[in-house]
Amino acid sequence: MSDTVETTEIADDRKYRSLWGDVWVQFRHHRGAMIGTVVFFTILIAVAIGPWLWTIDPGYANIRVRNQGMSLAHPFGTDQLGRDMLAQVLQGGRVSIAVGLTAMAIALLLGTLIGVLAGYFRWLDGPLMRLTDLFLALPLLPLLLVIIMLFRDTLRGMFGPETGIFILIVFIIGVTSWMQTARIVRGDVLALKEREFILAANSIGTPSKRVILRHIMPNILSPIMVSATLGIATAIITESALSFLGLGFPSDFPTWGRLLFDGTQYISQAPSRVIWPGLAISLTVLSVNFIGDGLRDALDPRIRGR
Amino acid sequence: MKLTHIIAGTLGAALLSTTAMAQERGRDGNVNVIYWQAASILNPYLSGGTKDIDASSMVIEPLARYDENGNMVAVLATEIPTPDNGGVSEDLTSITWKLKEGVTWADGSALTAEDVVFTANYCMDPDGGCQQLSKFGGVESVEALDDLTVKITFDGPKPFPYGPFVGSTTPVIQAAQFANCTGEAAPTCTEQNFGPIGTGPFTVTEFRANDTISLAANENYREAGKPAFATLTFKGGGDAASAARSVLETGEFDYAWNLQIAPEILADMEAKGIGTVLSGFGPLVERIMINLTDPSADLGETRSTVANPHPFMSDMAVRQALSMAIDRPLLVEVGYGKAGKVTCNVLPSPAIYDSPNNAGCEVQDIAGANALLDEAGWELGSDGVRAKDGVRLSILYQTSTNAVRQDFQALIKQWWTEIGIETELKNIDAAVFFGGDQSSPDTFQKLFADLEMYANTFDGTDPEAYMGNWACSEIPSPDNAWLGGNMPRFCDPAYDALIVEMGGTADINERARLAIEMNDMLMQSYTIIPLVHRGNVSARANTLEGVKLNVWDSQLWNVADWSRAN
Numbered sequence A: 001m002s003d004t005v006e007t008t009e010i011a012d013d014r015k016y017r018s019l020w021g022d023v024w025v026q027f028r029h030h031r032g033a034m035i036g037t038v039v040f041f042t043i044l045i046a047v048a049i050g051p052w053l054w055t056i057d058p059g060y061a062n063i064r065v066r067n068q069g070m071s072l073a074h075p076f077g078t079d080q081l082g083r084d085m086l087a088q089v090l091q092g093g094r095v096s097i098a099v100g101l102t103a104m105a106i107a108l109l110l111g112t113l114i115g116v117l118a119g120y121f122r123w124l125d126g127p128l129m130r131l132t133d134l135f136l137a138l139p140l141l142p143l144l145l146v147i148i149m150l151f152r153d154t155l156r157g158m159f160g161p162e163t164g165i166f167i168l169i170v171f172i173i174g175v176t177s178w179m180q181t182a183r184i185v186r187g188d189v190l191a192l193k194e195r196e197f198i199l200a201a202n203s204i205g206t207p208s209k210r211v212i213l214r215h216i217m218p219n220i221l222s223p224i225m226v227s228a229t230l231g232i233a234t235a236i237i238t239e240s241a242l243s244f245l246g247l248g249f250p251s252d253f254p255t256w257g258r259l260l261f262d263g264t265q266y267i268s269q270a271p272s273r274v275i276w277p278g279l280a281i282s283l284t285v286l287s288v289n290f291i292g293d294g295l296r297d298a299l300d301p302r303i304r305g306r
Numbered sequence B: 001m002k003l004t005h006i007i008a009g010t011l012g013a014a015l016l017s018t019t020a021m022a023q024e025r026g027r028d029g030n031v032n033v034i035y036w037q038a039a040s041i042l043n044p045y046l047s048g049g050t051k052d053i054d055a056s057s058m059v060i061e062p063l064a065r066y067d068e069n070g071n072m073v074a075v076l077a078t079e080i081p082t083p084d085n086g087g088v089s090e091d092l093t094s095i096t097w098k099l100k101e102g103v104t105w106a107d108g109s110a111l112t113a114e115d116v117v118f119t120a121n122y123c124m125d126p127d128g129g130c131q132q133l134s135k136f137g138g139v140e141s142v143e144a145l146d147d148l149t150v151k152i153t154f155d156g157p158k159p160f161p162y163g164p165f166v167g168s169t170t171p172v173i174q175a176a177q178f179a180n181c182t183g184e185a186a187p188t189c190t191e192q193n194f195g196p197i198g199t200g201p202f203t204v205t206e207f208r209a210n211d212t213i214s215l216a217a218n219e220n221y222r223e224a225g226k227p228a229f230a231t232l233t234f235k236g237g238g239d240a241a242s243a244a245r246s247v248l249e250t251g252e253f254d255y256a257w258n259l260q261i262a263p264e265i266l267a268d269m270e271a272k273g274i275g276t277v278l279s280g281f282g283p284l285v286e287r288i289m290i291n292l293t294d295p296s297a298d299l300g301e302t303r304s305t306v307a308n309p310h311p312f313m314s315d316m317a318v319r320q321a322l323s324m325a326i327d328r329p330l331l332v333e334v335g336y337g338k339a340g341k342v343t344c345n346v347l348p349s350p351a352i353y354d355s356p357n358n359a360g361c362e363v364q365d366i367a368g369a370n371a372l373l374d375e376a377g378w379e380l381g382s383d384g385v386r387a388k389d390g391v392r393l394s395i396l397y398q399t400s401t402n403a404v405r406q407d408f409q410a411l412i413k414q415w416w417t418e419i420g421i422e423t424e425l426k427n428i429d430a431a432v433f434f435g436g437d438q439s440s441p442d443t444f445q446k447l448f449a450d451l452e453m454y455a456n457t458f459d460g461t462d463p464e465a466y467m468g469n470w471a472c473s474e475i476p477s478p479d480n481a482w483l484g485g486n487m488p489r490f491c492d493p494a495y496d497a498l499i500v501e502m503g504g505t506a507d508i509n510e511r512a513r514l515a516i517e518m519n520d521m522l523m524q525s526y527t528i529i530p531l532v533h534r535g536n537v538s539a540r541a542n543t544l545e546g547v548k549l550n551v552w553d554s555q556l557w558n559v560a561d562w563s564r565a566n
Helices: A002-013 A019-028 A031-053 A085-120 A122-137 A140-159 A161-175 A179-193 A196-203 A208-244 A256-264 A272-299 B002-022 B050-056 B113-124 B183-188 B190-194 B240-248 B263-270 B297-302 B316-324 B328-335 B366-375 B403-418 B464-470 B493-503 B508-524
Strands: B030-035 B064-066 B072-074 B094-098 B139-146 B149-154 B202-207 B212-217 B231-236 B275-290 B340-342 B386-388 B394-400 B422-428 B451-456 B528-541
Touching (some): A019 A031, A031 A085, A085 A122, A085 A179, A085 A208, A140 A161, A161 A208, A179 A208, B030 B240, B113 B149, B183 B190, B240 B403, B263 B275, B316 B528, B328 B528
Parallel strands (some): B030 B231
Antiparallel strands (some): B212 B231
């Protein structure tokens, strides 16, 4: 990505411009998006390499130092069992962000597939959109609870407790959050289908698959990218909600939502217990939303350059 | 002289009328009670959960119950039958209860001895899956001698004949209402089980399972002017911390039950001055129940049944090592503070039954546990987990969702890691875990895990029925619809023999010896690992009067005497 940036910037002088170069230039002008990007990547790097640098085991209960405030030895303090909060927030971030990214990918794949099929093939439109309506009408949280109750043991047996729950949570968040993407994509495809270049492609006998991949997909990239960023935020929040309810991952497996849940009881004694994981969730979600906002502006050719 | 008489008379009359006014039933409006484990049924014969038993104790009553000091007091009976007053036969094989005259059910019909007889047969029906069957142990027949006299005959001398109909676990239900609900039909009678007609101070107006019960004062309650509250809302759900907060900090509720939360938090809440924390030590013990049978999901129908012994929990060395690795004083400090004591017995109270033989568990011994496992042939693998013949010491440890229990899980997991045992933690919503729902795989009776942690207690002061929980016949299995209290699936003929022997022993010291022997059998085989002797902690609003925390019976035992301070 950065290579492209370098070359496009040089190319700019030579009056040669690429799509992504233009997008990047526009994106850089969006202050919120830039701050969001910096914050998000800082968090990503922190949780990715943090546990290597901050080597305290997040699960180790050092009972002699429980309920401590912020100090040099424990920058974020310790919890009621003497577990280091910084280590837990870093470790928890790995899970929360992994859940966010993976669930987003699933939702995006499903949403785009269904949206494009519904928009392009008239005979699939009705059934697929009713399916979308059906999913939209389902109450998410009760559904999640039922699915977790039904499949937790099976998946636990197949993949072990942590991976099993991870797959389950990612899967259910993914399959219950593709609907918005599907609707947006369908709308865009419907509009694009009647445009001249598509008609031209059809008239020379281009097969549907090729029309979709070659002509339609690049033009609906903008809404897809935006819903991708929003999807990450939704997935992190849904996982937090599940952990907050005491479901989801095992109790000794830190995620941001779980840390927040455990901390609420101590909110008056040790506010830092909820501030740090709460801040991490808020910052991630906010920064990702800003990135999405910036991307939408940058990818829209009618706004670009203004 | 005359004048003074008149004045005194008027004054007296005025005084009388004001007291009569003040004593009017339902004068204090509504009272809110929160049990963070919601009640799912109001029939204690079909549920072992304390929350269900306590909730139903406001509606249906036994013949006698225990007061806050552990003494028996008559409720529906005129007095407690004893050998001295002739109520208990000289050969100790029968007990005769006399019912109070004029007691009516909430629907206005009279309570008769036939209702008591019906209740006994209801519970003793072999197809009924009665949860309180152990209370009826040794009962040969229950018969009505006349409308107000019931004679319970035992199959042998019964030195402690106060099992049936004493305490909130065995209340009298109305024969007319439950007539069609005997045997296999018992769990299907939703209307009856959710809204029993009782003799207690309150009647059910609306029952929402696992949520809220609305109750109203029983207009036919036998004591005039009671209860003081016209309505009672019994809210369930949430967790211990929010329940404590709702009484001690926000004042939304008047009484909160079982506040198992970190001691420092509770102290902070009480400092707000709205409510008071109550505590008392009964026989409540937080314990780990080891599953002696194989919980593997591959076994299908025979999962967690005696058909398949556990691959490694059946080795006593493993169980002993699990117990030795635990630092109990630390658990008390972290989880309970003053509301807990270290115990090495599953029966620590009343004091006469407390075994002195197991004190060794008070000190953590990681090195000893490691040595024990080495000796038993469990070799430490490269992944830090011990194994023998391809069987890895990897356990699933389940409990209900509760902050203190999750802290215990985390600490105990760490200690077990130090002795080379891998632990996976699982927590289940308390309403499900203790709910007894046949269709749920997560109930504590099914025990689809290697071990589980919870607390249990018994009502009253006599441990016979409680110790009877670990008889072979009490093992939960699909055959008895997963009912029964023997969670470890412990089965030892010698233990069963002791139960029988205790059933025939009258002398209190001899009974204590037997109870201690039974306790020691369970402790020394490490079938049950006791952790903490817990005090019952509850909270009441400062405006609520008449609350007496009872550790020997339902906490709502004297709800008829509760009133609002002016």
